[in-house]
Amino acid sequence: MEYRPNPDRYSGIMQYRTCGHSGIKLPLLSLGLWHNFGSVDNYETATAMVKHAFDNGITHFDLANNYGPIPGSAEENFGRILKRSFSNHRDEMLITTKAGHFMWEGPYGDGSSRKNLISSLNQSLKRLQLDYVDVFYSHRYDGFTPIEETLQTLVDIVKQGKALYVGISKYPPRETKFAYEYLKSQNIPCLVHQDRYSMFTRNIEQEILGIAGDNGVGFVGFSPLAQGLLTNKYLHGIPEGSRAARADGFLKMEQVTAEVIEKVKKLNDMAIYRGQTLAEMALAWALRDHRVTSLIIGASSVAQLDDNLKALNNLQFSNEELEAIERILA
Ligand code: NDP
Numbered sequence: 321m322e323y324r325p326n327p328d329r330y331s332g333i334m335q336y337r338t339c340g341h342s343g344i345k346l347p348l349l350s351l352g353l354w355h356n357f358g359s360v361d362n363y364e365t366a367t368a369m370v371k372h373a374f375d376n377g378i379t380h381f382d383l384a385n386n387y388g389p390i391p392g393s394a395e396e397n398f399g400r401i402l403k404r405s406f407s408n409h410r411d412e413m414l415i416t417t418k419a420g421h422f423m424w425e426g427p428y429g430d431g432s433s434r435k436n437l438i439s440s441l442n443q444s445l446k447r448l449q450l451d452y453v454d455v456f457y458s459h460r461y462d463g464f465t466p467i468e469e470t471l472q473t474l475v476d477i478v479k480q481g482k483a484l485y486v487g488i489s490k491y492p493p494r495e496t497k498f499a500y501e502y503l504k505s506q507n508i509p510c511l512v513h514q515d516r517y518s519m520f521t522r523n524i525e526q527e528i529l530g531i532a533g534d535n536g537v538g539f540v541g542f543s544p545l546a547q548g549l550l551t552n553k554y555l556h557g558i559p560e561g562s563r564a565a566r567a568d569g570f571l572k573m574e575q576v577t578a579e580v581i582e583k584v585k586k587l588n589d590m591a592i593y594r595g596q597t598l599a600e601m602a603l604a605w606a607l608r609d610h611r612v613t614s615l616i617i618g619a620s621s622v623a624q625l626d627d628n629l630k631a632l633n634n635l636q637f638s639n640e641e642l643e644a645i646e647r648i649l650a
Contacts (some may be wrong), residue, residue, distance in 0.1 A: 323405040326375035328432075333632050334377025339613045341536025342511055344485070346414070346614040348607055348632060350380035352542060355563060355570070356620045356640055357397050358388035365621065370401050372622045375411070376629050382514075382616045383448075385440045386461060387566050395447035401589040404451055411453075417444045418489060420459030430460040432470040441482055455511060456497075457485035461491045467564050471499055475506045485511035491615055493527040500535045517541030517612065519587070519602055519649055520580075529611050538613035541606055545617065545628075547571040549580060550602035552588055563620075586648045594641065596634055599624075603631035605645065 323332035326332075336345040348368045351373040357366045370381070387394035395417065401576065406413065422430040428439065441456055456477050458470050474486040488499050488510060503510045513532045515524050518541070545551055547570065548563050554576050563569035564576050584598070591601035606615055619625040637645075 322350045323371055324392045325371075325409065325495075329375050329377050332377055333629055335632060336377075336387075337610065337613045339512055339538030340532065342485075342509075342538065344414070344538070346380050346538065346540065347378050347612055347627060348384055349378060349603065350540065350614045350616045351378050351625075352616040352618050353394040353398055354382075354384070354387050355618055357394040358391035359390050360388070360568065361397075363397060366397055367401050367405070368622050369619055369625055370398070371405065372625050374406070374413075375412060376625075380414045380416070380614060380616075382416050382540075383444075383606070384421070384457075386421050386423050387443050389423055392447055395444055399449040406475060410450075411495070412459060413555060415448070415450065415453050416455040416487070417448070418452050418457035418459035420445070420457075420462060420489075428581070432458055432460065432465040434469055434473040437470065437473045438477070442475060442589035445482065452546075453483050454483055455485045455487050456546070457487040457489045457512075457514060459489050460496045461488075467495055467498055467525070468502065471502045472506070475503065478508045487512040487514055489514040490516075493531060496528060496531055497535075500531070500537060504535075510535075512538045512540055512613070514540050514542060514616070516543050517606055517615070518544045518546045519605060520546040529609065529635050533611040538612045539577040540616055541612055543618070544606045544615040545602055547598055547614055547618070549576065549584060550587070551599040552597060554581060556584060561620075583648055587645070590641070590644060590648070594634065597627055599627050600634070603628060604635045605637065607631075607635055608642075 334347050336347055339346050383395050419437050421430045428435045477483050478486060491499055500510050514602060515528055517524055529539055553559060553562055558564045558576055563571040564573050588598045591598040594601055603615055617628050
């Protein structure tokens with residue numbers, strides 16, 4: 321049956337924030353395709369999640385060359401979903417991809433060289449069946465490619481029309497400043513900075529968020545639920561099929577420690593007190609600073625996505641609540 325998007329998708333629960341000093345608005349919640357969209361996953365569920373996201377105002381979809389497994393298959397599946405159901409809606413979607421982590425054998429399939437970035441983006445566009453992506457990211461600062469080589473490649477990719485904007489991901493503060501300056505000097509300003517951000521991983525609060533804010537660069541936080549730890553799912557052990565239980569998941573069983581679960585329990589009580597699930601509270605908390613333009617969430621079911629969207633019903637925290645959360649996290 322032909323997919324007809326919800327006609328009320330832009331007047332519902334979703335809110336949008338401007339991405340740094342740019343004309344782009346991002347939904348507070350974006351959908352990431354790192355897990356659950358690969359060739360090993362259920363294509364019908366993946367399709368249902370993309371449709372549900374779009375029906376609820378999520379316009380920003382985050383990919384990378386290596387998402388799967390198998391690497392590349394998340395882009396392939398997303399390309400298929402786009403072609404089958406979203407061909408009339410491409411211009412309502414902000415689609416991003418990245419390169420910089422290992423993707424193929426040999427000296428050119430990893431890192432942030434011009435060779436890797438351009439070859440990889442060409443492959444991504446084929447898999448996605450697109451002429452261009454909206455944002456192309458340098459997925460990481462690799463520590464050996466001269467940074468100018470990486471950044472000039474980003475500039476050239478925009479000039480070639482293969483991406484409308486560029487971003488950087490997981491760059492350390494010093495390289496971040498250099499990157500913003502370099503890209504600005506070439507009139508291709510960095511649109512967006514992507515890094516990990518959740519109650520459990522707060523490094524970006526020290527420098528990156530300030531540097532991005534000062535330079536008019538938007539910030540999007542990934543893994544805001546700490547890959548599922550900041551939900552109620554691990555309160556009573558590791559459920560079958562969860563990311564920590566899956567051999568191909570990046571959340572390892574060893575990360576689900578008694579100490580972590582102790583904190584999760586206290587946070588869960590706090591969420592209940594606020595009338596939210598822990599997932600909702602964790603997302604609302606990570607959105608409390610307006611320099612955070614959007615959070616890229618993952619989900620393995622439409623029900624999870626729905627739960628996460630409800631976070632937007634209550635984004636307010638009292639000072640007492642914020643202090644109580646700090647005490648739990650200390
Ligand atoms: P999250 O922290 O949101 O974790 C998502 C996982 O948490 C889901 O797959 C699911 O796991 C579980 N979950 C989600 N919602 C709920 C809920 N309501 N109740 C219970 N469990 C829930 O994000 P991800 O780690 O998936 O990362 C999000 C995106 O960020 C990625 O897809 C990617 O686009 C981006 N990213 C970017 C990186 C970079 O280097 N730039 C690195 C990593 C991610 P389960 O399978 O157990 O159900």
